[in-house]
Structures are given as structure tokens and as C-alpha cells.
Amino acid sequence: MPYNYVEFINQKKMSTRASYCIVANSQSLKMCQLIYITFVARICLRMCQLN
Incomplete structure (x- = not known):
């Protein structure tokens, strides 16, 4: 099951500068x-949301 950026960050509870999309x-x-x-990372977030 594919993740989007927000789902991944929420699941991993990541607040560091290293984030995976x-x-x-x-x-x-x-x-x-x-x-x-x-x-x-914010730019990446927008890109992933648009996808």
C-alpha cells in the first residue's frame, strides 16, 4: 500500500529534518x-499532495 508524505510522517512520527516521501x-x-x-521538505509535501 503506497504512502503519501503526510501518512508516512504521521506513521513514523518523524519531526527530524530527514523525511522520506x-x-x-x-x-x-x-x-x-x-x-x-x-x-x-515542504516543497516535497506539496508535490506529493498534488500527485
């Missing part, structure tokens, strides 16, 4: 797989 069948979101910077 797991989206099934989405080549365009490869850059979201590992995010270290909070600002970039």
Missing part, C-alpha cells in the same frame, strides 16, 4: 525520497 509509480518524485532540509 514514498509514492508508488511516480518517477517525478524520485527527488522526494530523501529530504534533509525543512524548506525542501
Whole structure:
């Protein structure tokens, strides 16, 4: 079962700068797989929500 960014963060209870974005069948979101910077993570969040 694929995750979106919010579901993953909520499940893992992650509040660190390292956040994973797991989206099934989405080549365009490869850059979201590992995010270290909070600002970039917010951009990733929007991208994952749009997907």
C-alpha cells in the first residue's frame, strides 16, 4: 500500500529534518525520497499532495 508524505510522517512520527516521501509509480518524485532540509521538505509535501 503506497504512502503519501503526510501518512508516512504521521506513521513514523518523524519531526527530524530527514523525511522520506514514498509514492508508488511516480518517477517525478524520485527527488522526494530523501529530504534533509525543512524548506525542501515542504516543497516535497506539496508535490506529493498534488500527485
